[in-house]
Amino acid sequence: MQRAHRHQQTDRPGGDVEPACHDADEQSYEQHRALAQGIHHATGEDAGHGRAIHRQLAAAITAGLIERIPDPAGGQARKHRPTAEGLARLSSEMRLRSETIDLVTAAWSPDDRRELTRLLRKYNESMEAPREQPWPRPY
Template sequence: MPGPTHRVEFEQMVLGRHTFLRPGGTRPKGTDLDRSAYILLSRLDMQGAMSIGELSDAFGLNHSTLNRQTAAVVRDGLVERIPDPAGGMARKFRITARGRRELETARQAHVAALDRVMADWSDDDVAAFATYLQRFNTDIERLDGRPWPRP
């Protein structure tokens, strides 16, 4: 009989399969942001302007992957390239007002989807789940050496 860690592994795999909680799709209804744009915008919104190198360190992705992702969000007007506010040589990426609006729309769509999933949960159950999920994520971040900023 598999132990509790096996159950966590299985449930994590299944959760990853439910990409953005929309059956048959990659995004909840009400948002045009794909997963990589949503995560990138969330990070820039939380942390502020970042260079390709800083994004690479934060996400553990190579520069070419991030160049493709940032080019797409710049092209869509969600992010802009700016000179380093600290005077450094590398240009940085900053979320635009449109990007912030799109992110907020997407976030509201995700919260609405989660509200539907957890409609029968008590507030205490939702809070406990959020606490355990944050603990799980922060322990991964601690081992990986890449903490994610939180509000």
């Protein structure tokens, strides 16, 4: 969220994103979406880490990127969801990342791009395995 807080629009050249690279970028988008929909549950981190998360959420709320909402299930815990501004900034950031991936891998063969996507997926799955979290998350 700190990146979103300090994000500034820049002109980055780019073109269409190879589908294989887009898949990797889409996974990154899902991570950010999970953060906005309930970061404590999404990360499964301990209470000590929760304080840092709380500070990041507070900064995102102050910046107007996330808002607190009542628990739709009627529970006492407050939930969070992205604001329209937060979604717009996230969309812009994801578009810029896709353009950057396209630029960096422009000279790569389709097989190389698919291999990068496969390895990134494998990496994410391996990171989530100890917490028994599916990847990508079913949100």
